Amino acid sequence: RLKEKVEETFGCEYELVTEFTGLISWSRGASIGWHSDDNRPYLKQRDFTAVCYLNSYGKDFEGGLFHFQDGEPKTIAPMVGDAVIYTADGRNTHSVDEVTSGERLTLTLWFSRDSSHDEDAKLILLLEENVLHKSNNVPWSLLPLPASDNMYWFSPHQASNQDIGFDIRLGRLHALGFDVYYSRDMNFGSDLSELLMEPMQLARRDQLLDHKFVNVLHSLQVGEYVNLYDEQVAQFYFWEGCKSQAFTNEVQSGKAVRLSRSQSEKITRVNSVFLKDTKLVETVFQSAGQCYFNLATFSAAITEWEDYSCKLHKEILLSLPQWRAHQAIYSVKFDV
Template identity: 35%
Template sequence: MDHKRLLLPGFLSPELCKELIFIHKSCGVVGYRPHVLSTTLSHLVATNSAALIMPFIALRERVKEAVEEFFGCEFELFVEFTGLISWRRGANIGWHSDDNRDYLRQRHFSAVCYLNTYEQDFHGGLFHFQDGEPATVVPTMGTVLIYSANKENVHCVNEVTDGERITLALWFTRNSTHDEDKKLLDQLVNVMARIPVERGKLSVSLQEELRVQNAGISSQPSQGQEGSEVNLEDQPSPGNQNENLVTTNTVTKTPLHSCFVPLPASTNMYWVSESKVELKLGQDVGDGGASGNTSLEDDQGYYICVERLASLGFQCIEQLDVSDSTPDKPVKLRYQQQDIAYEFSNILHALQVVQFHEWRGSFPAYLQNMQDIKCDELNIVKRQRTSEYTNTCAPHHGRSPNLSSHKGTLETMITSWENHMSILWLELSQMLPAWRSIGALFSR
């Protein structure tokens, strides 16, 4: 039997891999099997994070071209599925081919893009082919593995024993009725139509201004940016006038803000069950759906967003009510026992902002600032009232440093995320008419 497969090391730049990891860590939900989380493009669109599909577009195109060239089927393929998948401790998949279910028969070719590296970011999780060469694929950041989805390429993934193994999985089909682009376009058109700011209201000059401001911001992520917000005061959008500028604590929210503040999906999609789930290995192949979801009642587990925030040192000031089916409530965070004054629109908004700064590496600067505030304040307090030293550190007690006094830092933290999102959002809204007319998602 022929085992047609291709390994392309360095196909993705480290920068793109990290950006995709940021998206997954900001938006991922429970995946299709235990210990697996996923972020599909349609999930991004459905959770008001449509702008985050932009970094995928050129990559999907490049991978499709590589698959078409290797298998000699130029201009014949459609992307059937695009999803970021992470495999956490305990995740594995037995021998299978990727088309091994009736509802997966349309999958003709597979491409797995490895976004992080074996033995650096996770342990276990090697990929093996049952027959032929290469027998084993070692996941390495930026490598793409391409193979046919049928029985020529039966494979498995060993159990991940530690860390988080993150991939971008793509499937391709010759069958146009399974074209992911058509479904995404329908979804995008619906979502963009509901956006409160009319695209037409964003004049060309304003868009230009935005670009210039953003160009400045992205090159200096850790500095105060006076006047960096998108101020639409002069161009109110109909039906939205009263909401044009909403000040929450120190940070001004603009109409654009409401375009891309994420909307969480239902709670059970973020609930990772830790109770035992019976599974027949080797039969359950990725469908990108949420069939790994389990009910909240009988389970031990954790809420993904809360866990992701906690792993970076953030807690929600008020505990999240996981019995609430839609966690779309304002959230405030605490970092190292200091309450952050800013009110995020919801837990997903908080997570996206935090992950954004983790990705950009701009946290150390902010945290350094926060650390300085803490030390200074504590020193003063310590000198004055030594006996109450511990109390001053405790949440809601004494004068724990209020970060709103460090307006520049906090404001920059929020607005640099907003600016990043607004660039993507504008790109998306500019591309959409062309995508609609062609019926496909493509890059410039």
Template identity: 65%
Template sequence: MSEVEFEPQSPRLFIPNFLSLNECRELEFIHKSSSTVGYRPIVFSTTLSHLIATNSSHFIIPFIPIRERLKDKLEEFFKCEYELFIEFTGLISWSRGASIGWHSDDNRPYLKQRHFSEVCYLNTYGPDFSGGLFHFQDGEPKSIVPKAVNILTDVLMYTADDHNIHSVDEITEGERLTLALWFSRDGSHDEDMKLISLLSRHLLHDNMADSYLPLPASSNMYWFSKDQASNYQFGFNICWARLHVLGYDIYISQDSSCESDVSESLLKPVRLVRENELLDQEFVNIMHALQVFC
């Protein structure tokens, strides 16, 4: 299928088959390995600044060619006679219960620097999740059905203003994963300059000077309290939360109860439990379980 351009009053472009499935799977791996809780417990996010802050800056490398291709296509479609700057890049996954109502992407005073939006769908409506359809309030297409099947996957580009008010239905099953980018005409919001500054500070840090390997992230970053996890009776590790969404619990071999100190799951071997069945495979830690099993 070729590119689909829509009417000028609602400038938007839908591009089927833009990203390779291998690129999608690589980004999915990074997200499952590194994500943290988003604006609420049922939304997870991985930002480039977050990867640097957790000593995982090597994970930024796969984003670079994808971001450049998306930026070039956006500038071409909108016939930009000025340079655009990437304002934000993030992997965002929504679990069951997540949704967002009608809005434009510049609908807050602190978001007015956002002029264009791009959404890359990294998994498929139906096999991977139910609900979660993207709808425009006006114009065509009315709805976008995400797919990432066979070899390639889809991208949607549109202006971030009120010409493209949109919503996303509630997720009813599974997890919806996207790569979201926003672009600005204002160079002071250039994400790359901020990332270079963060990288420079980390590379100059004494603890990093003699090492080429990422250091383990603090266990605190993977934890959110029971007040943030309103649907559960106790606070829990965010990695455990990802497994919980998929229907698994964890068992720490050295301790019959992982709930007493879930942060130990970052340091000790774990096994997975589904309903009443203890699975045979033992993982080095909970991060290993996320990377290999999920």
């Protein structure tokens, strides 16, 4: 219905396609300066934008006001249930004030006249390749599917290169007290941009956790599941009230090992490439405070998440023929 409203409002002669859908969390300190939504070469296919507000200014967060550079209204105070639609080009240059407290949540959809950028069609193709045509089909090794690398880089003032800023995947882990470790040998003079989608482990302080993840997105998705798994978990793998001795016991039991010098050097090298501005990381992401890591909760959450992934994998297998036939992703009901 939202796409139809955009088509009606702007008098589109042809049906639009959804180019990208983003569920965006703006934490304290997050903001964005004046820009248009097609301001990068790889975004020129974007014609229209719809921003849906999932919570309210003044109740759920402070700051985060939306401003248009020209025209009316100049300023929009987000309220849950409201949506703002506009052209994605320079006619609607806009900005968002810094969020000073709370969390600002938006669901943003970008639409294109170019059907070759249809998000659903691309996702269906990826799912076919990853779910149907892989012999070693382990459900939790296939999800989540990554976006392009440039979607994960955060830099101030919309800088067009990666000389400043940080990768938001590593940034979030770092703010929570974790680093990532890759066991394979790295040529420090080579391009490491593909590294983050390779198998990895998490490190905390001077300890390397035993569990191996398919990629950094896998570790982040398991972390999100921890929030659902245990109400006592503040965020990611932290558990308030857990004593630091618990982590020491896990190290002694073999679930974590002390980092060697060479392992620490690899972590430092990765951080130098993907975390160029740690102060900016701390501004954008808020830490969980003085909480302690609980590996028992972490391990249980991994088991729960893998069970969920298996269930989701089966649903995708059943739904994919319908999605492929209609070239659209939607909820498919099955007779029980």
